[in-house]
Amino acid sequence: MRKYRVTYAALLVSSLVAGQVAGSITAPAAHAAPAAKAPAISAPAAFKFNSVPMGAGVTAVLENINIWSQSSGNILSYTLKYTNSGNSSASLMHYFSRVVTLGGSVLPGNPLGADALKKKVGAKETLSVTYYVNVGQTSSLQGIKISMLVWDAKAKGYLKQTGSFGVPANYSTTAAVGTSLNTAMNDIPVAASADSLQLYKYSGKVYAKVGVSLTNKGNKVLSDPGYSAYLVSASGTSFELALSGTQADYKIQPQEKRSIYYITEIPAYLKTDNMKLQFTKKDETAKLELAKSSYKLPAASSPDLVVGSGVVKKIVVNNNTVDTLLRNANVYAQDADAVWTFQMQLKNTGNKAVTLPSYDLAVKSVKGKVFPVNSKGVSGVTLKPLETKIVPLTVRVPLEVDQSGLQLMMIESVGAESPSVPDPSGTGETPGNTGTPSTAAPATPTAKVIFPVAYFVIPYALRTEVMSGQEYMTTNSYGSFSYSIQSLQRYPWRDDDIVAARLRITNTQNVSLTLPELKGTIKLDKENLPVTTELYLDNKDTSVLAPGKSVELYVLGKIAYTSEFQNMRIALNGTQNSETVPFLDVSVNNSINSIPTIEKGKSYTISGKGKTASVQENRTTIYQGESHNLVYTELYLSSEEKRQSKMARLQAYYKTKDGQYFEAGTSQSENSASPGAKQLVVLWAKVPKATDLADAALYLGSGIKEGKLIEAKEEATGFVNVAALQLNPQANVPKNTLESTVLYPYTISVLTSEGKRMKSSDTLDITMNYSLRKDNLYDAGVLEHKLILQITDPFGIATEKVLTLGTDLIEGTNNQYSFSLSRPVYKTMDGGAYKLAFYDEFQGERLMLGSQAFGVTNVVPNKTQE
Numbered sequence: 001m002r003k004y005r006v007t008y009a010a011l012l013v014s015s016l017v018a019g020q021v022a023g024s025i026t027a028p029a030a031h032a033a034p035a036a037k038a039p040a041i042s043a044p045a046a047f048k049f050n051s052v053p054m055g056a057g058v059t060a061v062l063e064n065i066n067i068w069s070q071s072s073g074n075i076l077s078y079t080l081k082y083t084n085s086g087n088s089s090a091s092l093m094h095y096f097s098r099v100v101t102l103g104g105s106v107l108p109g110n111p112l113g114a115d116a117l118k119k120k121v122g123a124k125e126t127l128s129v130t131y132y133v134n135v136g137q138t139s140s141l142q143g144i145k146i147s148m149l150v151w152d153a154k155a156k157g158y159l160k161q162t163g164s165f166g167v168p169a170n171y172s173t174t175a176a177v178g179t180s181l182n183t184a185m186n187d188i189p190v191a192a193s194a195d196s197l198q199l200y201k202y203s204g205k206v207y208a209k210v211g212v213s214l215t216n217k218g219n220k221v222l223s224d225p226g227y228s229a230y231l232v233s234a235s236g237t238s239f240e241l242a243l244s245g246t247q248a249d250y251k252i253q254p255q256e257k258r259s260i261y262y263i264t265e266i267p268a269y270l271k272t273d274n275m276k277l278q279f280t281k282k283d284e285t286a287k288l289e290l291a292k293s294s295y296k297l298p299a300a301s302s303p304d305l306v307v308g309s310g311v312v313k314k315i316v317v318n319n320n321t322v323d324t325l326l327r328n329a330n331v332y333a334q335d336a337d338a339v340w341t342f343q344m345q346l347k348n349t350g351n352k353a354v355t356l357p358s359y360d361l362a363v364k365s366v367k368g369k370v371f372p373v374n375s376k377g378v379s380g381v382t383l384k385p386l387e388t389k390i391v392p393l394t395v396r397v398p399l400e401v402d403q404s405g406l407q408l409m410m411i412e413s414v415g416a417e418s419p420s421v422p423d424p425s426g427t428g429e430t431p432g433n434t435g436t437p438s439t440a441a442p443a444t445p446t447a448k449v450i451f452p453v454a455y456f457v458i459p460y461a462l463r464t465e466v467m468s469g470q471e472y473m474t475t476n477s478y479g480s481f482s483y484s485i486q487s488l489q490r491y492p493w494r495d496d497d498i499v500a501a502r503l504r505i506t507n508t509q510n511v512s513l514t515l516p517e518l519k520g521t522i523k524l525d526k527e528n529l530p531v532t533t534e535l536y537l538d539n540k541d542t543s544v545l546a547p548g549k550s551v552e553l554y555v556l557g558k559i560a561y562t563s564e565f566q567n568m569r570i571a572l573n574g575t576q577n578s579e580t581v582p583f584l585d586v587s588v589n590n591s592i593n594s595i596p597t598i599e600k601g602k603s604y605t606i607s608g609k610g611k612t613a614s615v616q617e618n619r620t621t622i623y624q625g626e627s628h629n630l631v632y633t634e635l636y637l638s639s640e641e642k643r644q645s646k647m648a649r650l651q652a653y654y655k656t657k658d659g660q661y662f663e664a665g666t667s668q669s670e671n672s673a674s675p676g677a678k679q680l681v682v683l684w685a686k687v688p689k690a691t692d693l694a695d696a697a698l699y700l701g702s703g704i705k706e707g708k709l710i711e712a713k714e715e716a717t718g719f720v721n722v723a724a725l726q727l728n729p730q731a732n733v734p735k736n737t738l739e740s741t742v743l744y745p746y747t748i749s750v751l752t753s754e755g756k757r758m759k760s761s762d763t764l765d766i767t768m769n770y771s772l773r774k775d776n777l778y779d780a781g782v783l784e785h786k787l788i789l790q791i792t793d794p795f796g797i798a799t800e801k802v803l804t805l806g807t808d809l810i811e812g813t814n815n816q817y818s819f820s821l822s823r824p825v826y827k828t829m830d831g832g833a834y835k836l837a838f839y840d841e842f843q844g845e846r847l848m849l850g851s852q853a854f855g856v857t858n859v860v861p862n863k864t865q866e
Contacts (some may be wrong), residue, residue, distance in 0.1 A: 244260075322349070406458040536708070536709075597697070
């Protein structure tokens, strides 16, 4: 049956065709006015024509007769059943039939298609042959006669009439309402009856939906027989029906009963009393459309399509029931719009896979304003038996529109996607769709038929704000789960701030929950533009959650540090077939959690796959500078992994008690850490001289980039798992000796030092006996410390040398380092003392490590030296 054609076919006037017994063609008589209608019999099969003898044991009987309008004239078709009770075959070439109209025209019947090849009736056999005649303007069977003739050489014109079949005034080809008609489709016996006629109003138009019940009485599968179906009014106007998209390519099993539905658009003014459903079939040989069975339709009804809040709407698709439910509707304001989000739940309750037809979705206000909704997730979706799918939907409705009483319209679309037939009158009617006979040929269908399936009531529900620490349940297209906001933090990031929401997702199903590759967005208050956002998943390989298992993730957004906001919207989205699919959408108020505090001396824990470690302060000190100070911290980073692995990069900010933040530079080892091994991490920041660093804290976290924890050599774009490590700054107290001076990883001890000056010489020679030991207990990154040796001579003049440990000073015990100082003033020197001091220079600032004084010896040269 044709699925995508919609026309408005009226009874047509065409060419005039006539014939007579002798076979000559003459002009037909004028078409007589139709006689008064007599009561129709209950069904076509209720009237039996008497057989007509054709001679030699052969009889003929009229089985059925129908008429259907065509562009070139109305076509009358009839079927004759020949019965041969003789002992020899009879030639059909000797038998003829003629149609005699009420106006007196005599027209020869022509066999259809394959029936033209039927030449004889075998002995003791029956044979049915269908004929057609173009009856021109004749549109009624009233007064029609079928004359039967045989070849007779003795008769005038060589044809002799043996009888005729007169169609009675009360004859009807239409099955009565509630009556089942036994017929055949594709040579399969079928019991058919008309079930319903429903009228739908949508977008200023009226659509008719016709239901017919088919019972397959054969032993083969009945598929779409390729019939055309028409809705015919009492006045004779016909409208071609399209097979509903929910019935596409139907197949009816033997002994199965199925309801099939057709739809079409009709004029709003059309009277719908006494309408009928007419099936026709095209004969490919004759290129004609022939009437088949027809059924009187019950009185039209207009179903209530409104589906209440939380009510399931059942839709039958190819004999499978699909439950549809609108759920989880909520709304929030954004700019000048109300943004509605809701879910369409689809469940196939049948035992066969089913593919939904094409649907249009739109939200309608109480005043009729319509706002389209993307229906791609609903149209054409395939559901396995007992499968449930959740389709997220979103629509923006201007705030000026009344948000109460909104309905989601579900509209079925059947037909071509080409533009609709123009409506020059502006009345909503298409040319030819006038409800009265027309002489125009049927228009080629150009528009799809659309009609409403359901109007889902959308409950007015403001988006509820999620509270930190509370558990919430939700369901989406990926499954059911619970979620909670574990924390909502705000902390510095360069010249911006980071707002970080830590969420926990728990699989509450008894089957695994598959997580998509998620991306997050953050919007503050009513800002239209999203915040620059990054998402970090604690274990990025966690794509499948077993029942009861949880996963934590961070959604980070960068905002101006001066920004203030009342609430924020956090959205997680996945991707399916290159399209964004919502996963979770929540609103939270500005309940920023305080950053957790790690007390002095306590350890801070880093978590992450392959990077679990603890962090503890070793020491914090202040390098005093002339224009600014430098705060310096050493941390021990202890691996808690059971395998060798590279540690996460530490990211930190110094925070003073008055709320100032200073980004910390970092030096960290790039090497892998063995289980239980420690690494020394150095952090520092330059601060103004007046900065009070008492009670300072280190906002410390793990650096991330592109959604994963990074290692020491990588540059971070943000950081997570932030805590405030309370520092214990220690004042620098230089030692008054040069024994065991530590500049990690080295320890240097000056054992002795001697200064000598030859009499009358301007040179002071100094030797330093020392021991140097390297400590490899902690792995560290590049340490930019410099060891400065400052020598202050007896005259108070200072000289400095940069000593490279391991090169200028070598490892070992009782090593000697010598150098000389020359000044003219030394010629007058008579003994005295010099001082050696060690300084740690870092980032251009210094700390004195220790100092010690040594004496100068004047040496009198011997005569040989003189």
